[in-house]
Amino acid sequence: xxxxxxxxxxxxxxxxxxxxxxxxxxxxxxxxxxxxxxxxxxxxxxxxxxxxxxxxxxxxxxxxxxxxxxxxxxxxxxxxxxxxxxxxxxxxxxxxxxxxxxxxxxxxxxxxxxxxxxxxxxxxxxxxxxxxxxxxxxxxxxxxxxxxxxx
Numbered sequence: 001x002x003x004x005x006x007x008x009x010x011x012x013x014x015x016x017x018x019x020x021x022x023x024x025x026x027x028x029x030x031x032x033x034x035x036x037x038x039x040x041x042x043x044x045x046x047x048x049x050x051x052x053x054x055x056x057x058x059x060x061x062x063x064x065x066x067x068x069x070x071x072x073x074x075x076x077x078x079x080x081x082x083x084x085x086x087x088x089x090x091x092x093x094x095x096x097x098x099x100x101x102x103x104x105x106x107x108x109x110x111x112x113x114x115x116x117x118x119x120x121x122x123x124x125x126x127x128x129x130x131x132x133x134x135x136x137x138x139x140x141x142x143x144x145x146x147x148x149x150x151x
Contacts (some may be wrong), residue, residue: 009024022056052096057105060089064111079122079133090144102148112145 063085071075093102102108119141123134 019145020108023058044149053093054100056089058106059103060093061108061111063089064115066120067115068111071115071122077122079137083133083137086137086140090140099148109145109149112141116142116145136138 067077067082069075116138119134119138122128123131123138128134
């Protein structure tokens with residue numbers, strides 16, 4: 001009887017000891033899983049950001065080329081719509097690319113410079129309609145250009 005009682009006591013101690021070890025092993029493992037999950041989320045966010053950067057840069061360049069061709073071919077331009085579209089595209093590139101990446105893009109710099117010249121020429125025209133809209137478009141375009149492509 002004494003032997004069975006001692007065996008029960010030993011068994012209970014072993015079970016309690018294992019539960020404590022299990023708990024001690026589980027907490028570090030949970031922390032490790034949490035750290036790994038946070039690193040995985042960070043990696044996915046970074047990958048998405050670096051994928052969106054070139055796409056938004058290409059979209060902005062494409063729109064600037066379209067705007068430039070409108071100036072060259074004398075197609076009527078709605079400065080208010082152009083400003084709204086330009087703000088959207090500029091905000092996309094600002095959130096998906098860092099300042100250095102934008103500033104180092106020579107093609108983008110040239111497109112902004114050319115379009116700012118065209119906008120400035122349109123603003124100085126005495127027959128221009130919607131002068132306030134042209135001023136706003138100029139502020140959006142040349143403000144971005146001055147910030148990212150200082151002389």
